[in-house]
Amino acid sequence: xxxxxxxxxxxxxxxxxxxxxxxxxxxxxxxxxxxxxxxxxxxxxxxxxxxxxxxxxxxxxxxxxxxxxxxxxx
Numbered sequence: 001x002x003x004x005x006x007x008x009x010x011x012x013x014x015x016x017x018x019x020x021x022x023x024x025x026x027x028x029x030x031x032x033x034x035x036x037x038x039x040x041x042x043x044x045x046x047x048x049x050x051x052x053x054x055x056x057x058x059x060x061x062x063x064x065x066x067x068x069x070x071x072x073x074x
Contacts, residue, residue, distance in 0.1 A: 008070065009063060017066045018048050024069055034061045 004010040009017075021030055022045070031039035036058050038044075038051040052059040 008067060012066075014052060014059070014062075015045060015049055017062060018045050018052070021062070021066055021069065030065070033065060034058065 022043075025033075027039055027043040031043070036051065036055075038048045052062055
């Protein structure tokens with residue numbers, strides 16, 4: 001596997017992204033920021049993974065939210 005030093009998402013799985021976002025922000029805030037049903041109605045990691053793998057625009061929003069979160073970390 002080639003190295004991608006300028007890609008902060010390289011090697012990070014979608015499940016890890018969702019889990020870290022949920023632990024940091026919680027489902028309610030995630031649903032407020034990105035209004036998708038898998039965050040607002042009976043949210044779970046499994047339902048989020050299923051939806052985000054099939055929906056590129058939503059996955060992009062979640063990845064951007066994750067990038068903003070890690071940028072703000074000390």
